[in-house]
Amino acid sequence: MTPFRRSPEGVTTQLAAHESAILADLARQLIELLENRAAESPADLLYAQLGIGGPADPPLDPALARLLPDAYRGNQEAASEHRQLTELSLLERKVGNARAVIESLSDPGALTEGQLQSWLRTLTDLRLTLAARLQIETDDDEGIGDDAMLGVYDWLGYLQGSLIEVIE
Numbered sequence: 001m002t003p004f005r006r007s008p009e010g011v012t013t014q015l016a017a018h019e020s021a022i023l024a025d026l027a028r029q030l031i032e033l034l035e036n037r038a039a040e041s042p043a044d045l046l047y048a049q050l051g052i053g054g055p056a057d058p059p060l061d062p063a064l065a066r067l068l069p070d071a072y073r074g075n076q077e078a079a080s081e082h083r084q085l086t087e088l089s090l091l092e093r094k095v096g097n098a099r100a101v102i103e104s105l106s107d108p109g110a111l112t113e114g115q116l117q118s119w120l121r122t123l124t125d126l127r128l129t130l131a132a133r134l135q136i137e138t139d140d141d142e143g144i145g146d147d148a149m150l151g152v153y154d155w156l157g158y159l160q161g162s163l164i165e166v167i168e
Contacts, residue, residue, distance in 0.1 A: 003159050004166040010110030011166050020105045022152070023159075026126050027098040033129065034098075037064055038091045054087025056080040063132040067094065067125055097121045116167060123160040127153065 005014050015023065041054050057080070059065050068087060070079035100118035104111055111119065130136075130153040134143035143150050 002166075003162045006166050007110070010112075011116060011163075012108070012110050013105070015105070024102050024105050026152070026156075027102050027122060030122070030125055030129060031095050031098045033061075033063065034067070034091050034095050037061075037068070038088060038095075041088055054084050054091075056084050058083065063129040066128045066132040094121070094125055098125070116163070119163055120160070120167075123156055123163070127156050127160065130156065 001014055001016075003014055003019075005012055013020075037059060058070055059068055068083075068090065070076075071082040071086075072078040097118040100115055101122045104115045104119070130149065131143075134145045134149060134153060135141070136143045136153070143153065
């Protein structure tokens with residue numbers, strides 16, 4: 001069965017109950033990972049009042065480093081300044097996207113344009129996270145890890161490809 005379908009009402013999900021449960025669980029784990037990073041951020045009163053902020057140093061966790069890459073490679077000072085100004089808002093957007101996916105999984109109606117974007121972004125974030133955990137750097141890498149995790153990574157790619165096909 002195709003995971004997404006276009007109808008006159010818009011794009012709808014066609015996931016089995018167990019697939020929805022797996023995806024919701026993965027999205028909750030992503031939220032936890034991102035919220036833990038946000039909690040590590042130093043509190044700067046001025047930045048907080050402006051709704052911006054974040055740590056100066058990149059994350060040590062390879063999955064977070066993949067989700068939150070340096071904006072200026074080769075220029076640590078510029079990368080640190082950019083991270084301090086933008087990371088918290090980026091984390092908030094990523095968490096919001098994952099929450100939108102979870103919410104839409106429980107509502108069988110057509111996805112709004114905003115929900116479609118949240119799905120695309122969250123599927124990308126989930127794949128990036130798993131790729132880091134599986135040590136997949138390029139398309140040619142087979143990954144290191146158990147077969148179940150590799151299967152989930154492939155399944156997320158299938159979902160993402162199917163959604164892109166339906167949108168186009």
